[in-house]
Amino acid sequence: SRSINLAVIPGDGIGQEVVAEGLKVLSAVLPQDVKLETEEYDFGARRYHATGETLTDADLDALKRHDAILLGAIGDPSVPSGVLERGFLLKLRFAFDHHVNLRPSKLLPGVATPLAGEPEIDFVVVREGTEGPYTGNGGTIRKGTEHEVATEVSVNTAFGVERVVRDAFARAQARPRKKLALIHKNNVLTFAGHLWTNIFNKVAEEFPEVTTEYMHVDAATIYLVTQPERFDVIVTDNLFGDIVTDLAAAVSGGIGVAASGNINPSGDFPSMFEPVHGSAPDIAGQGKADPTATVLSVALLLRHLGYEAEAARIDDAVTADLSERTGKPARSTSEIGDALAVRVAG
């Protein structure tokens, strides 16, 4: 009989609340014969304050034994900026080699967008997750003096770029429009830019059906607000991907509905699924957070584990729920989760 052994990391702020709804919907959608086991981990600000730890080797060993990881959100104003981001979130993405950071953007009917008109938005960003300016390479000399110098080194390898570019081409090939855009800044960051561009052009030869284009990251932000329908699949580096996926989320319904997967396609390590939004400490504990992004992340998780029909049921439930929101009073976090659980079970 089938089973899913899930690591659950509620994290900080609204993480706890949204993850509870994600699990509610997960339980509701799974067929009877699938055994769901979950183990909760207490990573985040509280553990850091109590123990000084963010993510130990023992933690990584424990997490490694799961089929997948569901994360709420990590981050709290009581912890200095960077400590949990670098010490937990990025450490985990790097340790488990989550090189495909998958972030779909779809403007669903009835959902508000800051853009005028009725743009059609349905694309997916494949963000590289283990290289680029996120490696933590760099340093500081003469810290705190007027002669301080701080460097950040973006590291890009043929190995790392090619695998994510190939993944993006395969995704583009599988979609009806078969379009792939590379976003970089190859006219300024010429070393990394040429590596990305050359590998992109080389892999393109293996995918003759895929239409490709190259776009500088600055121009891409313009297209994302003026012609978002232009995009089908986007592949880009870790930092540019961070930036364009937040903008993409903003124009396609807000970060309340933006899901993401930190995927290791090899399966050597469990992949991690999380909403794009942060821990939103200002509204934590009030039942105000929208759990939709987490629920959609659960759909990505199911799809990754091979439960395509169940993932599609969640996507459909979210689409239906969102399309009926206009003009209705706001619901609480758990009311939205309940409604989605009913829909996926029905």
Add this chain to the structure above:
Amino acid sequence: SRSINLAVIPGDGIGQEVVAEGLKVLSAVLPQDVKLETEEYDFGARRYHATGETLTDADLDALKRHDAILLGAIGDPSVPSGVLERGFLLKLRFAFDHHVNLRPSKLLPGVATPLAGEPEIDFVVVREGTEGPYTGNGGTIRKGTEHEVATEVSVNTAFGVERVVRDAFARAQARPRKKLALIHKNNVLTFAGHLWTNIFNKVAEEFPEVTTEYMHVDAATIYLVTQPERFDVIVTDNLFGDIVTDLAAAVSGGIGVAASGNINPSGDFPSMFEPVHGSAPDIAGQGKADPTATVLSVALLLRHLGYEAEAARIDDAVTADLSERTGKPARSTSEIGDALAVRVAG
């Protein structure tokens, strides 16, 4: 008697056309007693193809003798990506220490924006121009092989960050709302991020009237489309500034009206003024380009040289021209320039 000795670099694509209109408006706005001398330079793709040169030491010596530089656009598909950008544009910005890259965004009445509703947009970005990931530091090993590694090094110094942060605070102090936002990614790029954040907080103490906030670059892209009225002055690094100013231009009327100044406040070297848009080779030579961004760059140039009244006359002329565009047939590049010249002279 007063005089302006201007270096004019039309450049590539639409550069020639828009610069001609910029000069037309400049001549029309200047009082009789100001002697305008211009010298044209042939930098860009044509010169590169003819001589292999982008910008020589002799060129820099010649440019140095001018009071300011007006640039159209540089770049052509016939030249490999990066050659003219790094070899001319960035070389000039770095050689003349253009550390304050000033980019105002104002949504003028009657101007179309991709955003819904009627957002109020009136802010200015102070982008650092001589450091960060733009230094060209980095390199490539094992080029073209499956073991290629390409690095890009972002270099940030206390000296470089403090002077631009101080400039931004002074600008914020001089504006009615007195607000300044620092945009960075200090939770991931912790070395550079802490340098920027610490200096920002230190300089803030000298400007108690200025209200400050910090924002990650990814979050900033969200606010730029959901709450652009939130911004007054923004200070940020070279790469983040490149990205957010294109997005800012897109939401506040498009790159057809986005002006910029590459300023050396010390006056040791001439400052350079240019539209944010590129050379747009697809519409070059057709009289279709909107010269407004160049004309507004001329206003920034005049303001920099102390001709505040004349700069204001140009701004007013552009405001009036833009507010009367809706529903009218499109005009050619020179028709728009003529109309603006008439307005500023009147």
